[in-house]
Amino acid sequence: PRTQGKFWENSSMDDNMSVSFRKQLLMINEHLGTEEVEALKFLCSDLLSFRQLEAVKSAQDIFQFLMTKDFLNKKDTFILAELLYRIRYHSLLQDLGYTKEEVRENLCHKGKVSNYRQMLYELSEDITREDLQRAMFLLRDKLPKKLTSMSCLELLTFLEKQALLAENNLQTLEKICEDISPDLLAIINKYKMERVIIIIIDSLVGHSQSPELSGYEDLNIDKDSVQFRECLPWENCWHHGPQDDKAVNVTHGISELREAQPARTSDPENKIEKPIIYKMDGPHRGYCLIINNSNFIGTLQERRGSCKDAVTESLARVFTWLGLDVKTYPDQTSVEIENLMQEWRTWNDHRDRDCFVCCILSHGESGSIYGADEQEVPIRRIMSYFTARQCPQLAEKPKLFFIQACQGKEIQQAVYIEADAQNPDLLPIQQRVSPSESIPEEADFLLGMATVDGYASFRHIQQGTWYIQALCNKLQLLVPSSRGEDILSILTEVNEDVSKRADNLGRKKQMPQPAYTLRKKLIFPVPRNPPPL
Structure with a gap:
């Protein structure tokens, strides 16, 4: 028991x-x-x-x-x-x-x-979207005719399935890399040399000549440079020897080979970690909704200059340039705004899109914006329509919301300067929503606010709002830059730009505030056309 x-x-x-x-x-x-x-x-x-x-x-x-x-x-x-x-x-x-x-x-x-699989994966990380497009063009006769796009890993897998790529068959891959970006050949050559070292060791330890060395003569490997010695315990364990507890130490041979090659390796710890970025190379970039409330039914003032932000020269042109399909909605009531969110939440086309952008320009209070009927709509509620649960077709895709509206206390107006707020002084302090209340709980959201909670934002009646103008200018300037700026770096530049602005008397200032739950870097691909300056 x-x-x-x-x-x-x-x-x-x-x-x-x-x-x-x-x-x-x-x-x-x-x-x-x-x-x-x-x-x-x-x-x-x-x-x-x-x-x-x-x-x-x-x-x-x-x-x-x-x-x-x-x-x-x-x-x-x-x-x-x-x-x-x-x-x-x-x-x-x-x-x-x-x-x-x-x-x-x-x-x-x-x-x-395997080293072979590591090499291919490392190669896929170094192939840019443009490189991939060129590779697919070169392979157009071998790819399915209806195929419009695939990831680099999918392309490599396809080549393997078609017997065009294997551990001992790298000719097609080498030819492609040579044509699209010769620098990529360094990864393949390094793998080939390390493979030769292992094959040589197998041959010498087994006292036989390996037939697998055929095709590698161009690497000019000197077998005499491969040094052997006993090592207990294993050291530099490139390869385990026979069953007599001997190991092969090929440090000397490998170091000589690596002197002639760039210091690249398939070990992720020996290379600079690349940032994980959102996939932005699909057939369609995404939709951009622009809700521009300029005219209001009751006592709120007309938002003069807002059309310059939304339509004529700024948001619509810039996001169209970035590859998004822009839809503009003027003067939407609170009910119409929520109906729009519900409609776009169930839009089937999101499945084939990389991202989603929503820009709202209106008067506002802390944590909310006004519809044209002067009824408040919480910003959190607007964003909640697009969580992974509510909008599964946008799950794991970046969702960007840019809000141009006051979030608090009205400021004395100067010439050409107006505040996008009604009368925040009448709002009880206990009713104000903290900035964190506007941050979605779900992942992959970015909320770009024109101002920090409790403060007004400013709009020039001829030139538009400080925030939207700075946002559009920085997108046009930094997306095409050689540094490949991500959206958070761009918004930091927007903060710097807006923080330096002031009214005519130099007394009124503004500080934007991005908040996000992005899991990866968001980098817009460089458009082919020049920016709409």
Whole structure:
């Protein structure tokens, strides 16, 4: 009976471990978006069949397939740690009980992602959107005729399925890289040299000449430079030797080879980590809604100059230039605004779009804007229509909201200067909403406010608002820059611009405020046409 009790106790502990393990996997799954799942699928291409990978809809599916093949289990989670490390999701490693240093140290003898697969993944990260378009053009005779776009990883997978790319068949890939960007050849050449080193070691240790060396003669490898010595424990473990507990130390040979090549590596820790960016290279950029309330039914003043912001020279022209389909709605009541949000929430075309932008220009109070009927609409409510749950077609895609409206106290007006507020002094302080109340709980939102909570924003009756004019100017200036500025860097420049402005007497100032739950950098692709200056 005592032994039987011990068995049931162990069985219960195992069940608890299994539940805890699967909870870990679910939590990691929730943190990984579409692009990360695509990367994991590609890195697992040598471990799972194409048929299995084609059935994958989420990271959870990948975990299940890895568990089926016993690559992943509750006692050994290193394969998952390696995959997260490869895609540089280091923050999730601690949930598995690893640090990135521990993973890096163990890759040598526990890693399952091949050098070939690492090389292709590194290559995909260095291929720009323009490079990818050129590559697809060069391969147009081999690609399906109806195909309009694909990611770099999808293109590499397609080439593998068509037997145009393999570990020992890199000619097509090399030719493409040579034509679109010769710098990419450094990654392939480095992989080829390291592969030759391993093949040479296999040949010498096994006392036989490997036929796999054919085709690599152009690399001019000197076998005599490969040095051997015993090392206990393993050192510089490029390759494990025969079963006599000897290892091959090829440090000298590899270092000589690397002197002739750029210092690039498939190890993510040995290269500068690239920022994770939103995918912005789809067939359509997205929609931009512009709600421009200039005229109001009751006592609110006309917002003169707002049409210059919205239509004639600024927002509509700039976002059209950035590739978005702009829709403008003048003088919308509070009910019409909510109806518009409901209509666009269910718009089917979002599935094929990269992002969504909504600009609202109106009078406002703390945490809300006014409809043309002078009824308030909370900013938080407007944004809530586009959360991942309410608008699944925009899930994991950036959603940008730019609000040009006062958020508080009215300021004494000067010549040509008006405040976009009614009379905030009459608003009880306890009713004011803090700035955090306007930040959506869901991911992938950006809220660009013309002013911080509690303060007025300003509009020139001829030149438009300070904030919108600065926003449009900075987008036109910085999107085409060689630095590839992301939207948050651009909004920082907008803050600087607006903060330097003042009324004619130099007394009235304004400070914009971006708030965001973006998970990645948002970089607009450089338009082909010059900016609409």
